[in-house]
Amino acid sequence: MAARDTLNLKMKTTAHLALDAASVRGVTYADARVVAIRNRSLTTKNGRVGHASESESLGIGVRVIADGAWGFAASADLSRVAVEAAAARAVEIARASALVKREDVRLAPEPAAVAEWTTPFKVDPFTTSVEQNLDLLLKVDAEMRAVPGVTLAETGMNFQREESWFLSSEGARIHQTKYSTGAGYTAYAFAGSEIQKRSYPNSFGGQWQNRGYELIEEMKLVENARRVAEEAVALHQAAQCPEGVATIILDGSQLGLQIHESIGHPIELDRVLGMEANFAGTSFLTLEKLGNLRYGSELVNVVADARQEHGPGLGTFAYDDEGVAAQSTPIITNGRFTGYLSSRETAHTIGSARSGGTLRAEGWNRLPMIRMTNVSILPGEKPLSLEQLIAATDDGIYMETNKSWSIDDKRYNFQFGCEIAWEIKNGKRVRMLKNPSYSGITTEFWNSMDAICSRDEWTLWGTPNCGKGQPQQVVGTGHGASPARFRNIRVGSAYS
């Protein structure tokens, strides 16, 4: 039997063992997730390898409801004794939870799925050689450092394979294997009293998707390195972004982060219900706003879509981490607020008979919680390229690539900084601007959107570093977006 098959069998057997151990202790519900994660992480800095590592992590998380309350215990030790002890501990913890409860946990019904699913990919990234990976990164590094004025060049590449078995006391038996791949780079230029930088294809380590090595091959990393480095140096000669009120156009990657912060987080139903009040915060989207709030202009259409049809985003899967099938939920429909991200426990609070299928955990040792899947703005229906949008703008600022991001704990007031901008006059980019920033109030901002580019400008971006929960969990989310235009936006206040 191959090593992979042996591991697969061990994982499934272990999950069964945990379920059996929990069941005999009088629980009303139990599930077990056995997860094996493999990761490769490579970076370079100024012509040398910065970091080279691989990691493996294997363990089980057991989640139960006893006395109407939740308990969770996780163990890296998959021996029979340790797994049974983890299950017993989860039950003990649930009974302790029940000492401070107001009502019993209610789970929305879900058919018990029996399924097998793997991320579609062309090239398993772990079959590529480290030499090949480093050779590409060092080529990019050399291109950046060939530009005079570049003081620091950094590149990075990451692969992850996550195999999981999910079994529940309701009969679910789900085996999933997810791959994710990411790569990108940044050129820095320090001169005088300024540090400027440019990243490609995005900040946060570049672009990330649930795909194989083919993503790396498609990104044209080497081809763009010199231009990006030249822009980092040129920013030192650029004018400061003005302070005032302006029309702005955001590139797709920045719009993706704007969606993440000012739509993706406030629609998390656990935040709305106060479950994150101590850490990540709550949400301005209180329950009475569902179906009633004018979130954005008529052009704003947003979905939360975990299905493969939406694309290979970091929020794409077949089943979430409590066995609910991937779905597409309309979040904003022609500007009106129409949906939350929900789970089996929270669905009833919005009158829904079924979970929206968004519960995910960072790994075997963490409790799954409501997370963004792929929260994407749909592209404009009429053909419109970025260059056509700029040509149709008399006076504005086009901003590209996120540099800083911040939003309050109810998700009203935000401020973003970008790496670079260009002033637009009479439909043309007339000069480069440095240190661009914009700020506003979420609903006012989305209601000011008056144009969005069409499908050929739309990219499903990956945000690999979304933090939430206590203990904090970091997971990846997807955000499809194309460039869009917003009117009467406050700009430049970051430097005011």
Added chain:
Amino acid sequence: MLTKETASDIFDRIRRFSSADEVEAIFTGSRFALTRFANNTIHQNVEEENSIVSIRTNFAGRTARATTNQFDDESLRRAITASENLARVQTPDPDLLPMPTSQEANAADKSVRATRFFEQTAAITPADRAEVVESIVSVAGKHKLTTAGIYSNSESQEGIFNSRGLANWHQQTLAEVSITMLAEDSSGWQKLNSPDVSNFDPRWLAEAAAQKAVESAHPREIAPGKYTVILEPAAVLDIVGFMFWDYSGVAILDQRSFLNDRIGTQLFGENINILDDAAHPLQAGSPFDGEGMRRERVQLVENGVVKRVVYARATARKMKNSEYAGKVGPIEATGHGFPLPNEVGEMPLNIVFGAPEKALSVEQMIASTERGVLVTRLWYIREVDPYEKIVTGMTRDGTFLVENGKVQCGLRNFRFNQSLISMLSNVEAMSPPVRASGEESFDMVVPAMKVKEFNFTETTKF
């Protein structure tokens, strides 16, 4: 749970299985439990036990790392092979040093340090945590508030072994409580942690958070602008934490530090003194760094002048041979390196602010303020400008208007865009430093600060 003896046995196997010139193993393990509550009920309640070994191999200037949480022979061999394969394909790095011997790693400080392991913290059970949460909920009920938060405890181990004889080990416990109290249009917050659970009283913290929620009810909106602010310790640590990545030799060499061309200058007010001191009685954490080197006490800022930064071994050697030698203060390995290989080198993680000559309590700061803003907590802080060290973020969970020496009312929250250089040049008063914990930066020993001309640029809707 890992012990030094079991880790040593695992390391013996790793040495046998590896063909590298040198090999190092970093062990980390913990049993961590956390009870989370919201809406006056426990809604999440977790416990985790995990141990990891991270194996670094060296081949003549080439190094790499592989990690596993399974300690059977097959898993260890797979990790070693991965580490060796990653290392072998690299071009030799002339800056990579041989691993430190035990003598080199432990030369700096042989003093016996107080234990950071407390049985009473390790022994906390799920029922104990539920009892504490119940007491917090009862405080919320008394004030007609809703509460959310966490109560956690952990015991953890950290060890480093290498093939040159190094075998350092550390174990500690940590208990933590964080409490938010929510009213209809206001909130209050308190958080503390300590290796010894008897060092804090969750019920007292619950009362303090409740008082903030009650007193900030019906918040007024006032125009943004430059205000005198009184930042409570958690707010101070969360904002100043954004500058300590730059107190690093590698950051200077990479020209990404705001201290480039500024070491030795009067950067902050003369009342600012900052140490890094892992042995400080209010600090927590391991006494050695990612190579096993003893963490030294380092005076980073003295009377507002940045005196020096911290160094891993290789960074110190590189700095001595660089154009910056002679411009950056003393250059010696200080025991602040991250595990190798890495890009960022080192960082001070045990920050202790010096006590002011004349300390004022927060109440005394309020009494001495004609008009200002009292800030409990800052949130979602991010760097806007890396060289002027401008950071943006929001106030949260208890923001108050101070007028004529008294707290007058709650305020709607502000966005700030503030240079840390300006802020630390404008400190008018400080309290005695205390151990504080926030959510944006690591725990520190910091004072509350009264700061003039703090730059609020916008307000939000609550």
